[in-house]
Amino acid sequence: MTDGPVIPDFGKASSCVAENRLFCPDWVRDNWGSVLQPAVVQHVKLTVIAVAVGFVIAFAAALLAHRHGRFERPFSVFSALVYTIPGIALFQLLVPFTGLSILTVEVALVGYTLLIIFRNVLEGLRSAPPEVLEAARGMGLTRRQTLLRVELPLALPAIVAGLRVATVSTIALATIAAFVVPEGLGRPIFAALRDYFKTEIIAAGVLAILLAIAADVLLVLAQRALTPWASARRLA
Amino acid sequence: MNTFSGALEFIVDRRELLLDKTLEHLVLSGAALAVALLIAVPVGVFLGHLHRGSFLAINLANVGRALPSLAVIALGLGFLGFGFTNVLVALVILAVPPILTNAYVAVDGVEAEAVEAARGMGMTPWQILRRVELPLALPLLFAGIRTSAVYVVASATLAAIAGGGGLGEILFNQASYRVEGLVGAALVVSALAFAADLALGGVQRALTPRGMRGRVSALEADVTRAGTA
Numbered sequence: 001m002t003d004g005p006v007i008p009d010f011g012k013a014s015s016c017v018a019e020n021r022l023f024c025p026d027w028v029r030d031n032w033g034s035v036l037q038p039a040v041v042q043h044v045k046l047t048v049i050a051v052a053v054g055f056v057i058a059f060a061a062a063l064l065a066h067r068h069g070r071f072e073r074p075f076s077v078f079s080a081l082v083y084t085i086p087g088i089a090l091f092q093l094l095v096p097f098t099g100l101s102i103l104t105v106e107v108a109l110v111g112y113t114l115l116i117i118f119r120n121v122l123e124g125l126r127s128a129p130p131e132v133l134e135a136a137r138g139m140g141l142t143r144r145q146t147l148l149r150v151e152l153p154l155a156l157p158a159i160v161a162g163l164r165v166a167t168v169s170t171i172a173l174a175t176i177a178a179f180v181v182p183e184g185l186g187r188p189i190f191a192a193l194r195d196y197f198k199t200e201i202i203a204a205g206v207l208a209i210l211l212a213i214a215a216d217v218l219l220v221l222a223q224r225a226l227t228p229w230a231s232a233r234r235l236a
Numbered sequence: 237m238n239t240f241s242g243a244l245e246f247i248v249d250r251r252e253l254l255l256d257k258t259l260e261h262l263v264l265s266g267a268a269l270a271v272a273l274l275i276a277v278p279v280g281v282f283l284g285h286l287h288r289g290s291f292l293a294i295n296l297a298n299v300g301r302a303l304p305s306l307a308v309i310a311l312g313l314g315f316l317g318f319g320f321t322n323v324l325v326a327l328v329i330l331a332v333p334p335i336l337t338n339a340y341v342a343v344d345g346v347e348a349e350a351v352e353a354a355r356g357m358g359m360t361p362w363q364i365l366r367r368v369e370l371p372l373a374l375p376l377l378f379a380g381i382r383t384s385a386v387y388v389v390a391s392a393t394l395a396a397i398a399g400g401g402g403l404g405e406i407l408f409n410q411a412s413y414r415v416e417g418l419v420g421a422a423l424v425v426s427a428l429a430f431a432a433d434l435a436l437g438g439v440q441r442a443l444t445p446r447g448m449r450g451r452v453s454a455l456e457a458d459v460t461r462a463g464t465a
Contacts, residue, residue, distance in 0.1 A: 022314065084429060086393050088407045089422035093415070165301065172304035176394070179408070189310050193397055201314040208307035216302045 017199065024199040035188055035200075040207055043184035046174045047215070050106055051167050054113030059159075061114075062121035066151075072122065079115035087112070087173050091180040105177040112173055113166040120162025124155025160223040164216060171212045185211070243419035250417070254403075254424055261402035261428065264320070265392045268327030269385055276332045277377070280339025284346075284373070285365050293340035300333020305391040313398045323392075323400030330391055331384045338380025342373035371445050378440035382433055389429040403428075 016024035028036065058079075065072035082090075090108045098104040128151045136146045178186025185208045192200035247254060283289040309326040316322035346369045354368045396404030406413050406421035413421070 084426040086390060086407060086422050086425045088393060088404070089418055089425070092407075092410055092418055093422075096415075168302040171302075172306065175304050175306040186306065189306060190397075193310060193313065196313075198314045201310050205307040205311040205314065208304045209302075209311075212302035212304055213299060216298055220298075 017197075020196070020198055022198050023202050027199045028203050031200075036203060036207060039185045039188055039204065040211060043171065043174055043186075043208070043211060046102070046105060046109065046177070046184050047167060047170045050109035050170050050174070051113055051163065053106070054110045054166060054170075055117055055163065057110070058114045058117035059121055062118050062125065063147075065118075065122055066125045075118060076115075079111075079118055082111040083115040087176045088179055091177050095180060100181055102181065102183060105174065105181050105183060108177065109170050109173055113170060116166045116169070117159075117162045120158045120165075121155065124158030124162075125151050127158060128154045157223060157227050160219060160226060164219040164223070167215050167219060168212045171208065171215060175208050239415055239419055242416035243423060246413070246416040246420035247423065250420070253406075254420070257401070257403045257405060257421070258424060258428065261389070261392055261395075261404075261425075264323060264327065264395055264400055264402055265385070265388045265428075265432075268324055268331055268388050268392070269381075271324070271328045272331035272335055272384060272388075273381065275328070276335035277339050280336040281343050281365070281370070281373070281377075284340040284343025285361075285369060287344055290340070290344065293337050293344075297333045297337035300330070300337075303330060305330055306394055306397075309391075309394050309398050318399035320400055323395040323398050326398075327388050327391060327395075331388050334383040334387070335377075335380045338383075339373070339377050342376035342380075343369050345376070346372045375440060375444045378436065378443065382436045382440065385432045385436055386429045389432050390425065393425055 014024060014026050017027050061071070061075045065075060085093075087108070090111070091104060094104045094107055098107055125147075132150060132154070133146065136150045141149065174184050175186035175189060178184055178190050182190070185204050188200050188204035189208070192198075192204065280293060283293055305326075308329055309323060312322040312326040316325060343365075350368055350372065351364055354364045359367065392400075392402050393404035393407055395402045396408045403421050403425050406417050407425070410418050
């Protein structure tokens, strides 16, 4: 820290930072607490909120579509349309309505999760074999009991698989959101891109990648824990 | 609705700019997809033929899907600097996993009886690959290429931040092109992704052996499960 020049409004920079070498561990060490760690926490928050809200909406819609087939198409078409809007465009287009706020980011992120979760939940609910449904009816289970005790447990792997894809893609999209609303890991990425400061680009980029992979692994583990019968079958 | 008609006006008035940027976008996406195909198809098909490396093939897809495209492009910028090459490398990294995994799953999943029968007929391993495994694997292999193509066209909008050109230059520059330009360019990007999916879907149908048509969607459902298992 003490061997380099002094940059105005910034303080002392190491010669590594001043020369903008590929990667300066000292910068990461000095700015972990003030820049990187808060960005990671913020990113996790953005993602968790978006996936949770998206899940509630898409899950309800899938239940409805499962019960009444005619609701499938409208929701499917709507969510697919949202899904095709390029991320950078949607974040900017929402600003006139929701302002330069977290709300803008969340509305867009929630919108992108809908299609994936809806499709997976619905496909999962429909994956119950006819024999099983027949058996449930034979045992005298009501429609609601069949859903809660037969169809939903059988749909669980597909539901968690959908949550996985939704979570990792939300983590990715949330980095792009920072172009419009400086929040999360995209904030240091865009800031560093503006100044072409390599260390910060690499540090924040790697953190975003690690976060996505960590979320993916966590959800696989959750999937295994929630569906022990699936791994038993895999072993058989 | 004013914005929307403004966007359509933008598309008409600035068609030369849009055409320019669309071409850049297509060249970039096409190049990335071509390189990814050259890498991923042989490796995936070969591993599937040998029934080896399932861990690599399946997990590569999961990690690949998890990679945030902006982070990958930003990293490319850090290491390779501004320009076409950096973005191309980043897009290839994003495009390879779905193709490789689908190629692997497709060839690996060809019914053992069919392969056995081919062997019984005296086919060499090369003939088995070319005349039995590949035709049967094509629909699923193409499903992977479609996924990749749509993903690459969408991600290529981020190329603009790294000096890679394309329609992203309009999307990232609302100050110059206003909201009408933003919506106009977004429409073009969506249309491109949609068109790429449709075109590849057509190729997929044409390449699918006649006896297998209609089974394609069931197969596609299979790979999602295999990929997420």
